[in-house]
Amino acid sequence: MEERGNISIHTENIFPIIKKFLYSDHEIFLRELVSNAVDATQKIKRLSSIGEYKGELGELKVKVAVDKEAKTITISDNGLGMTAEEIKKYINQIAFSGATEFVERYKDASADKDQIIGQFGLGFYSAFMVAERVEIITKSYQEGAEAARWDCDGSTEFTITSAERAERGTDVILHVAQDSEEFLETARIRTILDKYCKFLPVPVEFEGETINNPNPIWTKQPSDLKDEDYKEFYKELYPFSEPPLFWIHLNVDYPFNLTGILYFPKLKNDFEIQRNKIQLYSRQVFITDEVKDVVPEFLMLLHGVIDSPDIPLNVSRSFLQADASVKKINTYITKKVADKLAEIFRKDRETFEKNWDDISVFVKYGMLSDDKFYEKAKDFVLLQSTEGKYYTIEEYKALVQANQTNKSEQLVLLYTSDAEKQHAFVEAAQSRGYDVLKLDSVIDSHFIGLLEQKLEKTTLKRVDSETIDKLVEKDETKESVLNDTEKEELKKVYEEAISNQHMHVEVAPLAPDDAPVVITLPEFMRRMKDMSRSGGGGMMFMGDMPDTYNVTINANHPLNQRVLKAEEKSKLARQAFDLALLSQNMLSGAALTSFVKRSFELMTNE
Numbered sequence: 001m002e003e004r005g006n007i008s009i010h011t012e013n014i015f016p017i018i019k020k021f022l023y024s025d026h027e028i029f030l031r032e033l034v035s036n037a038v039d040a041t042q043k044i045k046r047l048s049s050i051g052e053y054k055g056e057l058g059e060l061k062v063k064v065a066v067d068k069e070a071k072t073i074t075i076s077d078n079g080l081g082m083t084a085e086e087i088k089k090y091i092n093q094i095a096f097s098g099a100t101e102f103v104e105r106y107k108d109a110s111a112d113k114d115q116i117i118g119q120f121g122l123g124f125y126s127a128f129m130v131a132e133r134v135e136i137i138t139k140s141y142q143e144g145a146e147a148a149r150w151d152c153d154g155s156t157e158f159t160i161t162s163a164e165r166a167e168r169g170t171d172v173i174l175h176v177a178q179d180s181e182e183f184l185e186t187a188r189i190r191t192i193l194d195k196y197c198k199f200l201p202v203p204v205e206f207e208g209e210t211i212n213n214p215n216p217i218w219t220k221q222p223s224d225l226k227d228e229d230y231k232e233f234y235k236e237l238y239p240f241s242e243p244p245l246f247w248i249h250l251n252v253d254y255p256f257n258l259t260g261i262l263y264f265p266k267l268k269n270d271f272e273i274q275r276n277k278i279q280l281y282s283r284q285v286f287i288t289d290e291v292k293d294v295v296p297e298f299l300m301l302l303h304g305v306i307d308s309p310d311i312p313l314n315v316s317r318s319f320l321q322a323d324a325s326v327k328k329i330n331t332y333i334t335k336k337v338a339d340k341l342a343e344i345f346r347k348d349r350e351t352f353e354k355n356w357d358d359i360s361v362f363v364k365y366g367m368l369s370d371d372k373f374y375e376k377a378k379d380f381v382l383l384q385s386t387e388g389k390y391y392t393i394e395e396y397k398a399l400v401q402a403n404q405t406n407k408s409e410q411l412v413l414l415y416t417s418d419a420e421k422q423h424a425f426v427e428a429a430q431s432r433g434y435d436v437l438k439l440d441s442v443i444d445s446h447f448i449g450l451l452e453q454k455l456e457k458t459t460l461k462r463v464d465s466e467t468i469d470k471l472v473e474k475d476e477t478k479e480s481v482l483n484d485t486e487k488e489e490l491k492k493v494y495e496e497a498i499s500n501q502h503m504h505v506e507v508a509p510l511a512p513d514d515a516p517v518v519i520t521l522p523e524f525m526r527r528m529k530d531m532s533r534s535g536g537g538g539m540m541f542m543g544d545m546p547d548t549y550n551v552t553i554n555a556n557h558p559l560n561q562r563v564l565k566a567e568e569k570s571k572l573a574r575q576a577f578d579l580a581l582l583s584q585n586m587l588s589g590a591a592l593t594s595f596v597k598r599s600f601e602l603m604t605n606e
């Protein structure tokens with residue numbers, strides 16, 4: 001038997017295009033061919049199970065072999081094989097038109113071409129990305145079938161001849177082109193197999209070893225698995241990572257098909273570098289680790305695998321975002337993750353609190369970016385007080401309600417963004433019986449905004465944004481020891497001593513044991529500046545403005561009564577002001593030097 005033919009006379013030669021134009025990701029040829037081989041073995045298994053094939057199945061496996069001298073890569077399987085007629089049908093017609101369509105569709109799409117090619121293979125013809133000639137030697141499982149050889153040199157011409165092959169199955173032999181000889185290196189092939197074929201459902205052998213785990217745990221029933229299995233699998237996926245905190249086994253078959261395991265890694269605050277750790281599979285074939293658009297942004301902080309044949313990979317990005325099943329998948333995963341967290345919170349609050357530092361970024365990010373997630377997470381998101389205790393929002397509100405409700409019935413939640421630097425303020429608040437929250441991660445400034453937006457009659461104030469009396473304004477007037485003239489004079493003394501237009505001085509009757517001078521940066525001002533720094537809200541101009549602080553002089557503090565009577569009023573006032581700066585880590589440079597000098601001088605003259 002010998003037959004020559006043209007694959008298609010209507011299409012321009014696609015092979016040079018496959019080879020040259022789709023220059024990126026040449027390595028996926030191996031994924032395509034090994035998956036075909038795996039499919040072929042699974043098909044024979046199915047035929048056998050329904051009684052269509054009565055012969056011995058034997059040990060089903062796929063082999064990959066490199067012959068450096070002959071410059072060939074061979075992918076062999078003992079699957080169902082093909083007759084000469086089937087080669088014509090599947091390889092010459094169907095696969096070819098598939099490849100042609102692929103090339104036609106994507107040769108002009110420049111922007112996300114790499115993305116698409118990475119996710120969606122060309123099928124059999126991707127062999128020509130690395131080969132100058134491809135042979136198929138195959139024998140069908142059907143009784144009395146003759147072995148056949150297909151040979152194609154990368155033009156549209158092919159030959160089909162009869163061949164010698166004892167057993168059922170297929171060898172695909174790639175004669176590697178000169179410019180692709182890197183693929184004759186076994187280390188390279190091993191790396192590619194490891195990336196794409198690690199969890200293929202049929203054993204894949206290379207250099208005498210099985211390189212894959214055909215039964216990864218996500219394909220099993222959760223009830224058949226122990227914690228150890230999940231931890232082991234995590235190690236298999238990320239050999240150099242710390243153990244995960246906990247995990248979720250995803251398992252749906254309606255209205256879409258999806259399995260997988262998502263792990264909560266130890267996150268801390270470095271969430272930027274942790275992305276792209278979720279691997280996307282389609283029937284155990286690795287597709288990509290760029291799951292953007294497939295899972296919600298905030299879930300990309302998780303690690304693990306998602307396997308779904310229902311994720312359409314052969315479409316462009318914008319389409320993917322609008323795709324209904326992708327949306328459903330998003331919603332499903334989000335719900336699962338929220339439910340899992342709620343469950344741990346409910347069943348084992350201690351563990352939940354212990355891990356809170358690692359998951360808080362994730363939970364807050366989720367609450368900020370997804371309203372449905374907010375609705376679930378609002379009951380388990382934790383607020384940490386500076387004293388190290390954890391509260392839910394409701395618990396915390398109940399805790400501070402009595403003491404921290406101001407005269408306009410607003411509940412004032414106090415927080416510090418840096419307990420060290422703002423120590424003086426934290427202490428002052430605590431001595432009033434107020435509680436102070438620790439909200440000090442990058443995401444917290446956004447989280448604070450979210451809480452205010454969602455919680456009724458509640459504001460959040462940083463402890464150093466006002467003097468203690470104004471933080472939680474009560475309906476009481478404080479008596480002042482100084483009369484108005486004295487207060488006016490004191491103000492002048494300080495204004496002159498400070499002599500800085502960005503320090504707004506005012507005199508107020510605080511408690512005698514409050515600090516004599518308090519420097520605050522109003523909450524509103526700081527938030528505006530934060531906003532403009534992060535480029536939002538049309539506040540760009542504010543970013544360049546110097547901070548304007550409020551300097552509150554405590555009229556009731558004995559020191560200020562002394563300032564009024566002292567000979568060197570200005571010096572004493574400046575000293576008090578510098579001490580206030582110092583307590584907030586704001587004193588440096590020349591100001592610090594002159595403060596130190598002045599202190600020695602004052603001590604000497606005492």
Ligand SMILES: Nc1ncnc2c1ncn2[C@@H]1O[C@H](COP(=O)(O)OP(=O)(O)OP(=O)(O)O)[C@@H](O)[C@H]1O
Nearest residue numbers: 036037040079081082090091095122123124125170
């Ligand atoms: N090793 C093989 N054994 C048996 N049949 C094969 C083998 N490789 C390819 N085929 C046949 O050739 C057809 C075309 O393969 P090709 O890889 O181009 O497309 P596909 O596998 O159907 O789809 P995909 O684009 O997802 O790869 C297959 O559907 C199958 O019928």
